[in-house]
Amino acid sequence: MEFTIKNCRIEISFLFFATLTFSLLCDRSGIAGIGVLAAILHESGHILLMxxxxxxxxxxxxxxxxxxxxxxxxxxxxxxxxxxxxxxxxTANLLSFFALLAWFSVWPQRYLSFLSAANLGLFLFNILPIEPLDGGQALYSFLCLRFPEAQAAHITEVVSFFALFPLAAAGFLALFRSGYNFTLLLAAGYLAALLLLKKGRYF
Structure with missing residues (x-):
């Protein structure tokens, strides 16, 4: 699926659309929709500053x-x-978290607490100094202000691998305690694969 909005080409893969639709239809709790909304707020932050x-x-x-x-x-x-x-x-997720937390304090609704938690979770995950994530990309850019690009890339790669260890450990702990929740472990494996295959945004 492709369309254009104000000279910006939007490309949505069939698998993305099918996965999103399936998740929204099967999730009666509304958690999937809340996650999508938090993701939209996240990407809107990037687009707004651009x-x-x-x-x-x-x-x-x-x-x-x-x-x-x-x-x-x-x-x-x-x-x-x-x-x-x-x-x-x-930053958009963090600001949304605080705004929703303030809103929840005067209007305590279940979905507001879920949405605030989803925004906090996205902030904590994406701010990690791991190359494919926003935190890793920001780290690389900041390092390039002081070091040559090759050295900045090497430092970012080393920091990324060390940052993956606690993430993977938390994933194993979540799986061990729940017996079924492998989401965090899967995310750590995916990020490790991106690092090994050099699929970062900048290098």
């Missing part, structure tokens, strides 16, 4: 493994701008 810096996205590709935002043609804005754009998504 537009503020005058580099609106040229293409947004959605697949089951994530959402890829392709920047439009423009003069390179610098590593600091790259870092700020990378951090915009987690």
């Amino acid at each position: 537009n503020i810096f005058g580099i609106p996205p040229r293409k947004i590709k959605m697949n089951p493994f994530g959402i890829d935002i392709v920047e439009g043609d423009r003069a390179y804005p610098g590593r600091l701008t790259d870092a700020l754009i990378a951090l915009a998504g987690p």
